[in-house]
Structure formats: C-alpha cells, structure tokens
Amino acid sequence: MSAGIQIIRKRADFVAANRGLRVARPGFVLLTLANSGQGKRYGITVTKKIGNSVVRNRMKRRFRELLREALPGEGLPDHDHVLIGREGGIERDFSKLREELAVALSRAAAGKGDPPRRRGPPRK
Structure with a gap:
C-alpha cells in the first residue's frame, strides 16, 4: 500500500462505515x-457464514490485492x-472482481448507493 492509504483496525470505524454509502456487487x-481528513483507509470483513x-x-488476501491496485487511483x-465478503466472492474470477470493484468505486464517487438493508422479520 502507498503511504497515504491506511488500514482500518478499530471496530468503531467499521461500525461507522455501515452508516455510509453501500454499493452491493455479486462478490x-x-x-x-x-x-474527515484521515486520507484513504480500507478495511475488510469476511464472516464465518462464508466458510x-x-x-x-x-x-x-484477494480483497487486499484488489484494494492495493484500485484505491490509489x-x-x-x-x-x-x-469490503464485506459475500458468498459468491470466493469462486468469482479475479478479473471480474476487479471490474466489479471499479464499478462500485465509480458508483460510490457519484453518490449512487444501493438502498440500505432491511432489518427485522422477512416480509410476506
């Protein structure tokens, strides 16, 4: 990683990011x-549901490499x-993940997020 990009390590920062813009992709x-002026930072979360x-x-490791390539530019x-891993992400082709990340970053830059996740019981 370049000097201007840091890693998010505190849980509070991960929780805070959940209030931000959300862009969902298949992987x-x-x-x-x-x-507020802390530069570009990144964090990665992959839950036990994934495997x-x-x-x-x-x-x-795959996500770290994707971010290493994409974030500076x-x-x-x-x-x-x-980046939060989804179940489809582990089998996805690396070049496809790279394209999806580029699209997700451009959507985020344009302020075009997906609607927030619903909480509570499923609808009927």
Whole structure:
C-alpha cells in the first residue's frame, strides 16, 4: 500500500462505515464513508457464514490485492472503504472482481448507493 492509504483496525470505524454509502456487487459489498481528513483507509470483513478460516483468509488476501491496485487511483479521497465478503466472492474470477470493484468505486464517487438493508422479520 502507498503511504497515504491506511488500514482500518478499530471496530468503531467499521461500525461507522455501515452508516455510509453501500454499493452491493455479486462478490462483495462496498461501504464508503467520509472520514474527515484521515486520507484513504480500507478495511475488510469476511464472516464465518462464508466458510472456514482457510476460505475466509483466501478471500481477504484477494480483497487486499484488489484494494492495493484500485484505491490509489480510484478510491475516494478522505474516505473509509470497507469490503464485506459475500458468498459468491470466493469462486468469482479475479478479473471480474476487479471490474466489479471499479464499478462500485465509480458508483460510490457519484453518490449512487444501493438502498440500505432491511432489518427485522422477512416480509410476506
């Protein structure tokens, strides 16, 4: 990573990013939130629903590499970027994930997020 891009490590920062813009893609969900002058930062979350530790760590390595390539040029300045792994992400072709991340970052830059997730019981 270049010097201007830091890693988000605190849970509070991950929780705060959830209030930001949400862009869902088949392999991941991108959350972006302005961070008041702290530069470009990124975080990665892959839950146990995705698979065992081997699968989760592989997915995180792939996401780290995607962000390493994309954020310096396409990332939003002074924003936190959080990638949340989805079940389809582990089998997806790396070049397809790269394209999806480029689209997600451009949508986030344009302020075009997806609607927030519903909470509560499923509708009938």
